[in-house]
Amino acid sequence: MSEGEKARTSGEVSRPEPTLPTVNPDAQKSEPAKAALHPAFYVSTWIALSSSVILFNKHILANESAPFPIFLTTWHLAFATLMTQILARTTTLLDGRKSVKMTGRVYLRAIVPIGIFFSLSLICGNVTYLYLSVAFIQMLKATTPVAVLFATWGLGMSPVNLKVLLNVSAIVVGVIIASFGEIKFVFIGFLFQIGGIIFEAIRLVMVQRLLSSAEFKMDPLVSLYYFAPVCAVMNGVTALFLEVPKMSMTNIYDTGLVTLTANAMVAFLLNVSVVFLIGKTSSLVMTLCGVLKDILLVAASMAIWHTPVTALQFFGYSIALGGLVYYKLGGDKIKEYTSQANRSWAEYGSTNPGQRRAVVIGAIVIGFFLFVGALAPSYAPESVDRFRGALGSASTGNA
Known part of the structure; x- marks a missing residue:
């Protein structure tokens, strides 16, 4: 179609001819408006569920009879696999998958590699709870945008930009200061957390590259539908070699079947809440909510587990959070x-x-x-x- 035809078509659409009403105006006005929940509800729900998952995991793994982080994340993914299959058959929440052109070839070449990095990030993240406090873990997680930036450059998704690198330097400096102030610093735990952040960054960039095509647009719940099964299998195989030989049913009973079920349900509901949060809020709200959640988790860690947080850590973490907000939104x-x-x-x-x-x-x-x-x-x-x-x-x- 030529440019002139496009212009005429656009002009015709912008000035529609008057038509007879197909609905009685009086009847339409009398119809009561549908009640809608305030965005604050979705924000508070996401913060509550996100914080609960982290505190719940730490509470379970802090129990001496249940030091099995890989088994725990395998249980989460198996539960998520079951729930997404049920929702796909009984609700419309996963109807978005019908627009995804998923084939066996695409699954093996795209979903499985991403699932490998997803599994590695989950394993490293859960193992970290055995060594570091929730407060220090949240401080280290502030470097995730920096890792994503480097992964984007490394995988050729965008060119290197020194100005952007300068913008994120405040995050790195703040986290370094906070790390020097950490009293209960455990190097192996630090390495696991850094590894988890790197694997998660690579996963996010690979997902971004996959979703850059219109035929693979997926919301977080549809993504979980595809990724949870492969991750459950990978984590299950890892747990089979590293943790299952040391486990017994006594460990599970000591933790509590109700506790494990509630833990998996909260983790799954978090993924559901993300879908609604993205649709009801803006990038500003999500960024500020993430910062607020991290601050609340640091306070909760101090209150529940007696986590000592020094003034140097507060200072460094404040710099990191300020740098994070500036990087996400811009001056x-x-x-x-x-x-x-x-x-x-x-x-x-x-x-x-x-x-x-x-x-x-x-x-x-x-x-x-x-x-x-x-x-x-x-x-x-x-x-x-x-x-x-x-x-x-x-x-x-x-x-």
Whole structure:
């Protein structure tokens, strides 16, 4: 079609002829509007599930009778395989897979290699819980965008850009400072976490390259539908050689069948929540939610497991988080969003002064309790120990 024909077609579409209504306008107006959940619901759900999975895994693997991280991630993937198969046959959540042109050849050449790196990242990530605290793990995870950037360059997805490298340098510097401040530094755990970050970065870049084709557009749940089976098999084979010979049914019973089922269900629901979060929020919201989640996990680690976090770590981690937000959004976007937020906050205050005052007071109260809870191990260790004991008894189903 020529450029002139395109222009005429565009002009015709933009000025439609009046037509007779096919629906009674009065009846259409009387139809009640469908209730929609506020985006804050999806945000809070994702933060709660994401944090719960990490804390849940750490709680299970901290138990001396269940130091089997590879078996645990195999169980998660097997459960996810079962649930995605059920959802594909009973709901519309996985209808997106019908538009994916998946063949045996594509599965072997694309899905399986990505699944290998997915398995390696999950194995390394879970093994790290045996050596490092949740707080320090979250600090190290701040370097994931840097690893993804290097993987993108290494796999030829984009040219090397020194300006971008300078932008992410703050993240690296912050994490290095935080690592020097870590009191319980375990080198083997550090290596496992770095390995997990590298494998995850390679996986993300390979997925990006796969999804660059329109015929392979997949949401996170459809991706799980394809990747979970192959990862479950790979992790299962690894666990069969490394962990199963040391395991017995006593280990599983000590952990609790209910606990393992709940753990796998929370991990699966996290993948479901990501689908809704992506569709209901913006990149700004997702970036800030990720930062908030990491901060809450550091505070939770300090409160539940007495994790010591030094002032040097706080300083380094603050630099890393600031660099992460700047890298994700850019200076211009940050200024734009900040000015928009200030205007919205001022307008909200002029129309709802009482509600704004309540929001400020609520934020101060929540921040105070988070701060006090994080410092609880230093001034109320017995109370924290009692809380941890009650948490352990509840999760294993004991009285």
